[in-house]
Amino acid sequence: MATHELLLDPTGAAEGAQESTLSPRPVTLSGLTIGLLDNTKPNATLLLEEIGTLLTGRHGAAETRLYTKDYFGTPAKSELIAQIADECDVVVTAVGDCGSCSAATVADGILLERAGVPTVSITSDSFLMSGRAMAHVQGFAGFDFHAVRHPMASLSAQEVHERALEALPNVLRILGVED
Template sequence: MTQELVLDPTGATAGTADSTLSARTASLRGLTIGLLDNTKPNTTDLLHVIGDELQRSYGAAGSKLYTKDYFGTPASAELLEQIVGEVDVLITGVGDCGSCSAATVADGIQFERAGIPTVAITSDSFYPSGRAMAQVQGFPGFDFYAVHHPFASLTADEVRERAMTALPEVLRILGVES
């Protein structure tokens, strides 16, 4: 049997072996949705469409957009602390390259460990990078969603279509009854 060494392309140290999800809620009614943008093209639009739909159809109280400093590394400790203090659930993405997919999954895991139910969104071409990061972070079963690649070059209508396609999986991962 051969062994593979998986390296973390974000430069972060490996996480603990904590694979416990934060507490889920069956409803988003009255909750604040955090939207963590990794600065990749079209990410803000995708996150806004999802956040708006969660407000309109699922009763979320509102959404707050946050932006990471750099797509290829996890969110800073300061940003993590700020978001944890201000939102009830988080949607983060979009990983549409190797290091940004890994960082998006690392973000999802660190927010879960901080008690915030989180959906990380990568693109399907870089799903293996996200899966490898989950392994490195000690959370091999971490569930995340992958939009169809390519993503950065989409029109506004195509971004909206991808967001609406993602919505059932976002709800499933959050544990929300649809």
């Protein structure tokens, strides 16, 4: 007989975590500022910059702004979330390529959505379940995020570029923008 276990949020951020409505999606990225939230994992900056370049070059985004959080294994601090929400129209956050960083990357996306900013969180496919578990704990079980092929940390610049190209359709889909 199956038993149910209570999931506890290891980040301590479950308080007020009942809002599960996505922020309004843009019709286009033209003229928008794209926030790129780096979780400090190897190749996160490169993946985000590649995606940012694709969004500005192919989809008319005005600019990208790179932000770096303090630690990959916990959600971004509320001050950083507020700054990003104030300065950006949409956000891409990456890269979850371990259990705790995948959960934290998804938590970052949910925090930004709740701050009113459409966000795409990117994990690696090996840690998809950690991201889904965090979305569930945060009261946002349907939170959609993208999972790139694992691994990310050991890739060359060309391989990271290829992962960015593969991710682009899902980034656009999650943001609600036509490709």
